[in-house]
Amino acid sequence: xxxxxxxxxxLIFGTGAVSNNAKKLVLGxxxxxxxxxxxxxxxGALDDVVSVLTSENIDYYVFDGxxxxxxxxxxxKGASFGRENGADFxxxxxxxxxxxxxxxxxxxxxxxxxPIDLISTVPKNQSLPIAAIPTTSGTGSEVTPYSILTVHxxxxxxxxxxxxxxxxVAFADPAYTYSLPYExxxxxxxxxxxxxxxxxxxxxxxxxxxxxAIEGMKAFAECMDALNTxxxxxxxxxxxxxxxxxxxxxxxxTGTTIIHAMGYSLTYFKGYSHGxxxxxxxxxxxxxxxxxxxxxxxxxxxxxxxESIDEVxxxxxxxxxxxxVLDDGEIDKFTGLAMGQGSVMQNPRTVKADDINKxxxxxxxxxx
Amino acid sequence: xxxxxxxxxxLIFGTGAVSNNAKKLVLGxxxxxxxxxxxxxxxGALDDVVSVLTSENIDYYVFDGxxxxxxxxxxxKGASFGRENGADFxxxxxxxxxxxxxxxxxxxxxxxxxPIDLISTVPKNQSLPIAAIPTTSGTGSEVTPYSILTVHxxxxxxxxxxxxxxxxVAFADPAYTYSLPYExxxxxxxxxxxxxxxxxxxxxxxxxxxxxAIEGMKAFAECMDALNTxxxxxxxxxxxxxxxxxxxxxxxxTGTTIIHAMGYSLTYFKGYSHGxxxxxxxxxxxxxxxxxxxxxxxxxxxxxxxESIDEVxxxxxxxxxxxxVLDDGEIDKFTGLAMGQGSVMQNPRTVKADDINKxxxxxxxxxx
Numbered sequence: 001x002x003x004x005x006x007x008x009x010x011l012i013f014g015t016g017a018v019s020n021n022a023k024k025l026v027l028g029x030x031x032x033x034x035x036x037x038x039x040x041x042x043x044g045a046l047d048d049v050v051s052v053l054t055s056e057n058i059d060y061y062v063f064d065g066x067x068x069x070x071x072x073x074x075x076x077k078g079a080s081f082g083r084e085n086g087a088d089f090x091x092x093x094x095x096x097x098x099x100x101x102x103x104x105x106x107x108x109x110x111x112x113x114x115p116i117d118l119i120s121t122v123p124k125n126q127s128l129p130i131a132a133i134p135t136t137s138g139t140g141s142e143v144t145p146y147s148i149l150t151v152h153x154x155x156x157x158x159x160x161x162x163x164x165x166x167x168x169v170a171f172a173d174p175a176y177t178y179s180l181p182y183e184x185x186x187x188x189x190x191x192x193x194x195x196x197x198x199x200x201x202x203x204x205x206x207x208x209x210x211x212x213a214i215e216g217m218k219a220f221a222e223c224m225d226a227l228n229t230x231x232x233x234x235x236x237x238x239x240x241x242x243x244x245x246x247x248x249x250x251x252x253x254t255g256t257t258i259i260h261a262m263g264y265s266l267t268y269f270k271g272y273s274h275g276x277x278x279x280x281x282x283x284x285x286x287x288x289x290x291x292x293x294x295x296x297x298x299x300x301x302x303x304x305x306x307e308s309i310d311e312v313x314x315x316x317x318x319x320x321x322x323x324x325v326l327d328d329g330e331i332d333k334f335t336g337l338a339m340g341q342g343s344v345m346q347n348p349r350t351v352k353a354d355d356i357n358k359x360x361x362x363x364x365x366x367x368x
Numbered sequence: 369x370x371x372x373x374x375x376x377x378x379l380i381f382g383t384g385a386v387s388n389n390a391k392k393l394v395l396g397x398x399x400x401x402x403x404x405x406x407x408x409x410x411x412g413a414l415d416d417v418v419s420v421l422t423s424e425n426i427d428y429y430v431f432d433g434x435x436x437x438x439x440x441x442x443x444x445k446g447a448s449f450g451r452e453n454g455a456d457f458x459x460x461x462x463x464x465x466x467x468x469x470x471x472x473x474x475x476x477x478x479x480x481x482x483p484i485d486l487i488s489t490v491p492k493n494q495s496l497p498i499a500a501i502p503t504t505s506g507t508g509s510e511v512t513p514y515s516i517l518t519v520h521x522x523x524x525x526x527x528x529x530x531x532x533x534x535x536x537v538a539f540a541d542p543a544y545t546y547s548l549p550y551e552x553x554x555x556x557x558x559x560x561x562x563x564x565x566x567x568x569x570x571x572x573x574x575x576x577x578x579x580x581a582i583e584g585m586k587a588f589a590e591c592m593d594a595l596n597t598x599x600x601x602x603x604x605x606x607x608x609x610x611x612x613x614x615x616x617x618x619x620x621x622t623g624t625t626i627i628h629a630m631g632y633s634l635t636y637f638k639g640y641s642h643g644x645x646x647x648x649x650x651x652x653x654x655x656x657x658x659x660x661x662x663x664x665x666x667x668x669x670x671x672x673x674x675e676s677i678d679e680v681x682x683x684x685x686x687x688x689x690x691x692x693v694l695d696d697g698e699i700d701k702f703t704g705l706a707m708g709q710g711s712v713m714q715n716p717r718t719v720k721a722d723d724i725n726k727x728x729x730x731x732x733x734x735x736x
Contacts, residue, residue, distance in 0.1 A: 001542075001606050002382030007375050013576070014370030174369075207610075208381070215579050238369050242575075 003206035007249055009132075009143045010169040013242070017171040018048040018133065024169050025052050027129040028089030031060035032082040032109075034102040040064070040093040043135040043176035049091055061085040063105075066094065069150045069157065069267065069274075070101040072115040079108035082128075090130045092167070095188065096139030096148065096274070099132050103147035103165040106130050118160040119151060132167035135176045137240035138188025138275055140195055140248020142170035150268070156337045157264045172245050174238040182230045183319075187275030189227055189240050190316060193220045194259050194278040195247030197285075197300060201293050201348045202254040209253045216246030217303045224304070228318055258351060259285050261341035262360065265334035270324055280323055283313025284359055292349035325366040334360055371574035375617055377500075377511045378537040381610070385539040386416040386501065392537050393420050395497040396457030399428040400450040400477075402470040408432070408461040411503040411544035417459055429453040431473075434462065437518045437525065437635065437642075438469040440483040447476035450496075458498045460535070463556065464507030464516065464642070467500050471515035471533040474498050486528040487519060500535035503544045505608035506556025506643055508563055508616020510538035518636070524705045525632045540613050542606040550598045551687075555643035557595055557608050558684060561588045562627050562646040563615030565653075565668060569661050569716045570622040577621045584614030585671045592672070596686055626719060627653050629709035630728065633702035638692055648691055651681025652727055660717035693734040702728055 012021050031053060033046070040046040046062075053060050063078045082090070082105060092102030104118055106127035113123060132142035141147075147160040177185070199205060200213035220243040226236040263277035272280070286309045290297045297309075306312050317323075326334070335357040338344060344351055380389050399421060401414070408414035414430075421428050431446045450458070450473060460470030472486055474495035481491060500510035509515075515528040545553070567573060568581035588611040594604040631645035640648070654677045658665045665677075674680050685691075694702070703725040706712060712719055 001610060004378070004380050005375070006378040007373070010372070010374040010376075012372050211579075211583050242369060 001207045003208045004253065005208055007143065007252065008166050011143055011172060011245065012170065013172045013245065015173055015175045017173040018045070018052060021171065022052045022056060025049065025091065025131050025171070026056050026058055027131055027168055028087075029058065030085070030087045031058055031089055031091050032085065032087035032105070033060055033062045033064075033091045033093060034066060034078055034105055035062070035064050035093040035098045036066045036068070036095075037064055039095060039135040040098070042179050045093045045133050045135055045173070045176045049093065049133065060091075061087060066098045066101040068097050070097050070104070071150045071152060072118070075101050075104035075149065076108060076115045078105040082109050088128060090128050091133065092130055093133045093135060095134065095136035096141050096191075099134065099139065099141035099167075100147040100149065102130055102132070103127065103141075103145070104149060104160055107160070107162060107165060116151070116153070118149070119158045122162050126164040127162060130165070130167040132170045133176070134170070134172055134241070134244070136180060136184060136188040137174075137177055137237070137244035138191035140192060140244050140251065142167055142172060143245055143248035144252045146251070156268055156340070159342070172241055174234070174241040177237050177241060178234065182232070185232055185240070186227055186319065187273040188244070189220065189223065189275070190279040191275035192240065192244040192247040193217065194275070194282065195251045195256065196220065196243065197282065198257040198259050199247070199250035199254040200300070201289055201296055202257050202346045203348060204254040204346050206253065209250055212246050213250045214299070214303065216243045216250060217300065219243035219246065221303050221305060224315065228315070255346055256343045257347040258338065258344050258356065261338040261343045262334070262356060264341070265337050269330065269334070272324075276320075279316040280320075280363065281359075282316045283309050284363055286312060288355070288359060289348045323364055326360065326364040331357060331360045331364065369575045371576045372621065373576055375511065375620065376534050379511055379540060379613065380538065381540045381613065383541055383543045385541040386413070386420060389539065390420040390424060393417065393459065393499050393539070394424050394426055395499055395536055396455075397426065398453070398455045399426055399457055399459050400453065400455035400473070401428055401430045401459045401461060402434060402446060402473055403430065403432050403461040403466045404434045404436070404463075405432055407463060407503040408466070410547050413461045413501050413503055413541070413544045417461065417501065428459075429455060434466040434469040436465050438465050438472070439518045439520060440486070443469050443472035443517065444476060444483045446473040450477050456496060458496050459501065460498055461501045461503060463502065463504035464509050464559075467502065467507060467509035467535075468515040468517065470498055470500070471495065471509075471513070472517060472528055475528070475530060475533060484519070484521070486517070487526045490530050494532040495530060498533070498535040500538045501544070502538070502540055502609070502612070504548060504552060504556040505542075505545055505605070505612035506559035508560060508612050508619065510535055510540060511613055511616035512620045514619070524636055524708070527710075540609055542602070542609040545605050545609060546602065550600070553600055553608070554595055554687065555641040556612070557588065557591065557643070558647040559643035560608065560612040560615040561585070562643070562650065563619045563624065564588065564611065565650065566625040566627050567615070567618035567622040568668070569657055569664055570625050570714045571716060572622040572714050574621065577618055580614050581618045582667070582671065584611045584618060585668065587611035587614065589671050589673060592683065596683070623714055624711045625715040626706065626712050626724065629706040629711045630702070630724060632709070633705050637698065637702070640692075644688075647684040648688070648731065649727075650684045651677050652731055654680060656723070656727060657716045691732055694728065694732040699725060699728045699732065
């Protein structure tokens with residue numbers, strides 16, 4: 001048994017997390033709130049945060065310009081805004097996009113660097129401290145150091161990460177997800193599940209991390225009927241956020257594998273949501289990796305309550321008639337981009353470009 | 369579901385942990401190695417540490433004067449030695465005593481304060497960073513912020529704790545316990561189990577912490593036969609260290625309850641090892657708390673593989689004919705001291721002095 005476990009984020013889970021732990025939100029004297037256009041407001045999270053900051057006499061500035069799948073230009077703009085206003089800590093509110101953007105902004109605000117260098121170097125100075133408040137249950141970004149940024153010059157998403165980009169504190173309040181539309185609930189839940197699954201099967205998986213991944217997959221499994229029917233209760237919201245947080249903890253220790261590597265192009269070029277892109281790949285992923293991790297694949301089937309991988313594949317296609325068809329050029333391009341992601345190295349079964357190409361072709365070649 | 373989870377220690381588990389992660393041991397430019405007289409040497413841990421420090425060109429000084437159940441005077445001496453030599457980080461090697469002492473020393477070296485004030489105040493300055501290397505599987509101190517110190521002026525042990533007394537990094541290498549005598553193996557394993565049990569039943573227990581406590585109790589349960597027969601394999605050593613680490617993570621979030629509160633006097637006045645003192649109380653503890661947490665008590669029985677609490681009690685008395693007999697004066701005194709421990713507040717069933725007195729009397733009144 002060998003493992004490393006490091007989860008420096010102070011995670012506070014439960015309804016009322018922000019209001020009940022006001023002092024923990026205050027990580028400096030002037031806050032930059034980083035968020036998107038809507039979710040922070042609709043969820044009620046922004047109101048709670050502003051209420052705490054006001055009662056604690058903390059000045060704040062709101063950068064609500066984070067786009068979906070934030071780009072380098074986007075985070076650069078946020079950092080300039082933060083610097084102009086002299087913020088010394090960051091409160092990220094939203095789904096993966098605002099939280100990931102906040103990590104890049106927190107690094108750019110303390111480091112005079114070209115944003116593109118985030119992808120290839122570890123910034124010299126420590127990032128500003130971040131409090132993260134998820135309003136979806138998918139990314140797990142509130143407990144990871146990862147920041148997934150869209151890099152147009154490379155035609156894909158890339159991962160920025162520094163030891164100081166772990167949020168200092170995370171407030172995971174399931175109530176902030178009560179108002180999420182069904183479609184987003186589904187997409188984000190599938191993202192969380194893919195984190196748990198990929199972490200569990202990863203070459204970097206380890207004994208204790210498996211315990212966490214299994215716990216998270218079990219929590220997801222409890223929600224599967226609700227996700228299928230669309231009858232999402234508050235109890236389901238709670239379990240989904242729990243599984244999402246555990247997914248974040250799990251990938252912190254292992255990273256992801258080929259689902260994420262292959263899914264990015266389906267988002268970047270074809271416009272599928274991140275979770276949906278992953279979901280379309282889950283069945284084939286299990287099938288492809290079955291020889292490398294037969295017992296673990298069986299365990300996943302057992303947790304999900306299915307007999308066969310076909311059933312898994314069918315489940316994760318909920319709400320979709322069929323997969324999109326890609327032409328040969330797209331498949332070759334997506335293959336090259338997937339192979340350029342470091343995460344392919346951690347796939348349980350060693351993969352070559354031919355394997356990825358074949359997987360894309362089988363799923364999106366128009367025969368399925 | 370509400371919980372907090374915070375485990376900022378970078379835990380590296382497995383054989384070869386120190387040698388394979390040399391850079392992580394170096395937390396400054398001059399190390400103070402804090403240890404007891406023997407275990408660091410016998411276990412091989414000191415050799416590994418010195419070898420890493422030498423190859424990394426880090427000066428070090430060895431304070432090997434930590435006593436069993438370290439006193440304020442003892443840690444004060446260690447801090448003076450560290451200051452005289454200009455150490456800027458600490459490497460703690462040993463069982464609970466050296467690791468707990470190291471946390472107090474790390475605080476005293478950066479704070480000009482009376483050692484007794486450690487018990488009642490949070491030191492103003494951050495402690496020196498600590499790398500912790502356990503050579504027993506019991507205390508879990510390598511992943512907690514707790515430091516249990518013997519305070520003669522108060523006739524008991526007291527808990528010192530500061531947010532900066534979490535070790536920065538912990539190297540949990542089961543091989544360092546291979547040479548432990550049977551008696552110490554048993555005592556420390558019982559200590560680890562009591563952490564897991566008390567954490568699981570604590571009023572402060574929570575959903576996610578329960579997952580960890582259950583995992584730890586299952587690992588302990590795998591070792592029960594070996595602990596009983598004394599045939600301790602390397603696999604057993606590994607599971608014991610794993611359960612001990614998880615016990616530390618668990619009590620970090622909940623603290624302990626009345627087993628620890630009641631056990632301290634059995635150590636302080638009667639000389640029983642900490643683990644043995646706890647073990648003598650486990651059966652009655654389950655019985656006393658059964659009404660408050662019936663399902664959890666059943667779960668514990670099921671994990672341990674027993675039908676009744678009597679069987680649990682018998683198991684944890686392995687190697688002892690009977691409990692010591694205390695006189696009325698001792699029972700009254702121990703009751704008062706137990707009630708002075710904050711941990712009694714977290715007991716699943718609310719306790720008054722009369723309850724503690726009755727528990728002591730039933731177990732140690734000479735009728736058992």
